[in-house]
Amino acid sequence: MxxxxxxxxxxxxxxxxxxxxxxxxxxxxxxxxxxxxxxxxxxxxxxxxxxxxxxxxxxxxxxxxxxxxxxxxxxxxxxxxxGGGAPPPSTADEPFYPTTAELEASADLVVRGTLGTGSQDTDAGYPQTRADLAVTHVARGDAAAGDTVPVAYTTPGSGPETATGLVEGREYVLLLSVAEDGTGYLVSSVQGYYAVEDGGRLVPAPGNDVPLSPATTAALGL
Incomplete structure (x- = not known):
């Protein structure tokens, strides 16, 4: 129990x-x-x-x-x-060389001459100007005084980054990257050219504060 x-x-x-x-x-x-x-x-x-x-x-x-x-x-x-007030990104992207040595080393040709009359096309998919440079001095590359170098560059004013200072009939020092067909292209729309003013004074494009070396300017007769 x-x-x-x-x-x-x-x-x-x-x-x-x-x-x-x-x-x-x-x-x-x-x-x-x-x-x-x-x-x-x-x-x-x-x-x-x-x-x-x-x-x-x-x-x-x-x-x-x-x-x-x-x-x-x-x-x-x-x-x-x-993000509200941020500007839109640039549609172009190209190199900027902070030193003289880097800038000059980026070019296949560094030449002085007079820019001829240009013609425009869009064969590369964007507005492009083609002109001949009558070479008078060579500081770098396979060219000689008296040569004519074909040059192509984005038509000035057609985009956010163009060589707006290039005008036919004026004298320049051009830093060019050369394609297989022999056409020279500016290494940069800002650093790829220097205007030659009266008295042999080099004037860089706006935004370019990198000078050419004394050896280069001497070879160019400046």
Whole structure:
């Protein structure tokens, strides 16, 4: 008989009604949502069941929502500040040589001469001017005084980076990269040419502050 009673009462913890909350559980629930049956008893609206000086807890879901909204607003503000007034990227990308040695080494030909009348075409997929340079001096490359070197360059004013200072009939020093067909191309629309002014003074294009070396200018008769 005692064995049978032990089996029947094997669970030493008595069962409780699942619909009845313990005192501690009810206290925690009241701290989170307040007592639904309590009416405000203070001018500040705090319920009678809420202890004075104990702040009412904000539900965790509300905190998460507020934090998420703040993150979205910060991201929008950052995009507006960083990207809103940014200029569009340049459609051209060409090298810039910071030193005289690098600039002169980039050229197959460094020659002085007079630029002839040009003709325009779009055979390369962009507006291009072709002209002949009547060479008078050579500082670098396979050419000689009296030669005519065919030159091609992006038509001035047709894009964001063009050799706007090249004018037919004027004298220049050109730094050229030579293609297999013998055509010379400016190593840069900004650094690929220097105008020769009266008295043999070299004038670089706007934006180019790199001078040619004394040895090069001497070879060019300048």
């Amino acid at each position: 005692s064995v049978r009673r032990t089996i029947m009462r094997a669970n030493p913890i008595p069962e409780q009604d699942p619909h009845v909350l313990g005192a501690r559980a009810r206290e925690e629930l009241d701290g989170l949502v307040g007592d639904p049956g309590a009416a405000p008893s203070r001018a500040d609206g705090r319920g009678a069941g809420t202890p004075a000086g104990r702040p009412r807890r904000v539900p965790r879901l509300a905190l998460v929502a507020v934090a998420g909204l703040a993150a979205v607003l910060v991201g929008v503000a950052a995009v507006a500040l960083l």
